[in-house]
Amino acid sequence: MDAGSDPAGxxxxxxxxxxxxxxxxVTRTIDGPARLVFEAWAKPELFQRWWxxxxxxxxxxxxxxxxxxxxxxxxxxxxxSFDRPMVFFGKYLEVTPGARLVWTNDEGGEAGPVTTVxxxxxxxxxxxxxxxxxxxxxxxxxxVASGSTxxxxxxxxxxxxxxxxxxxxx
Amino acid sequence: xxxxSTHLDVSFxxxxxxxxxxxxxxxxxxxxxxxxxxxxxxxxxxxMKKHVGVLEQAGLVVTEKVGRVRTCKLGRSRxxxxxxxxxxxxxxxxxxxxxxxxxxxxxxxKELSDGRR
Numbered sequence: 001m002d003a004g005s006d007p008a009g010x011x012x013x014x015x016x017x018x019x020x021x022x023x024x025x026v027t028r029t030i031d032g033p034a035r036l037v038f039e040a041w042a043k044p045e046l047f048q049r050w051w052x053x054x055x056x057x058x059x060x061x062x063x064x065x066x067x068x069x070x071x072x073x074x075x076x077x078x079x080x081s082f083d084r085p086m087v088f089f090g091k092y093l094e095v096t097p098g099a100r101l102v103w104t105n106d107e108g109g110e111a112g113p114v115t116t117v118x119x120x121x122x123x124x125x126x127x128x129x130x131x132x133x134x135x136x137x138x139x140x141x142x143x144v145a146s147g148s149t150x151x152x153x154x155x156x157x158x159x160x161x162x163x164x165x166x167x168x169x170x
Numbered sequence: 171x172x173x174x175s176t177h178l179d180v181s182f183x184x185x186x187x188x189x190x191x192x193x194x195x196x197x198x199x200x201x202x203x204x205x206x207x208x209x210x211x212x213x214x215x216x217x218m219k220k221h222v223g224v225l226e227q228a229g230l231v232v233t234e235k236v237g238r239v240r241t242c243k244l245g246r247s248r249x250x251x252x253x254x255x256x257x258x259x260x261x262x263x264x265x266x267x268x269x270x271x272x273x274x275x276x277x278x279x280k281e282l283s284d285g286r287r
Contacts, residue, residue, distance in 0.1 A: 016260030050269035
């Protein structure tokens with residue numbers, strides 16, 4: 001599917017694709033060596049500076065992580081429209097410094113994906129690949145569907161943006 | 171890919187009209203008959219039938235005739251939904267990565283000034 005390209009292009013291009021019934025893949029090149037990019041993911045005090053940008057309208061209330069194979073994490077996010085914070089948690093299945101992070105997303109029960117992030121350095125820049133593998137086609141379909149039930153208004157906004165993006169490319 | 175872009179063309183053409191977007195919002199609240207929709211949007215039955223036909227062709231609306239009444243409801247245009255969802259997902263990550271850029275840049279500068287390189 002071609003909708004994942006970023007019209008901005010260049011180095012800052014983020015791509016996203018559904019690569020199969022069960023998988024989503026996001027890629028982005030960061031200008032810096034893999035060990036520093038990894039550090040920004042693995043050190044909680046750095047991670048919480050970028051994981052929930054203010055432009056999302058959410059705030060990171062708390063974040064605890066034991067970034068080691070077998071370690072766990074717990075993240076709480078707040079939004080003016082939430083009654084209570086949204087909680088995200090799981091555990092690290094693999095932590096290979098400078099190369100690879102694998103964690104589970106357990107807040108959604110057994111339907112949650114396993115996220116694998118790899119860091120590949122080339123000429124001082126690092127290609128970051130985020131791979132989310134859902135347990136089944138149904139689980140990913142459900143994630144997509146629940147994202148679009150938040151109201152037609154919002155969906156039209158997204159469609160409008162998409163059309164603008166497609167037009168810019170044409 | 172030709173099929174995909176044709177499908178997108180049909181979907182976007184269907185959504186390019188304010189009345190048709192209004193019909194989708196209305197059907198998002200509850201199913202409705204063509205005559206109810208015509209009344210809501212102050213249109214003739216024939217005019218509304220045309221709009222619903224365009225939406226139906228794009229898979230955004232499905233209709234079912236029971237007796238003399240044709241009921242309209244939202245269709246599952248999976249492709250359109252999914253394309254928009256993936257674009258929103260991509261933007262979500264793009265927002266994060268823009269901030270990550272800044273953090274990594276800071277770490278680089280700190281290393282330089284610490285004289286480790």
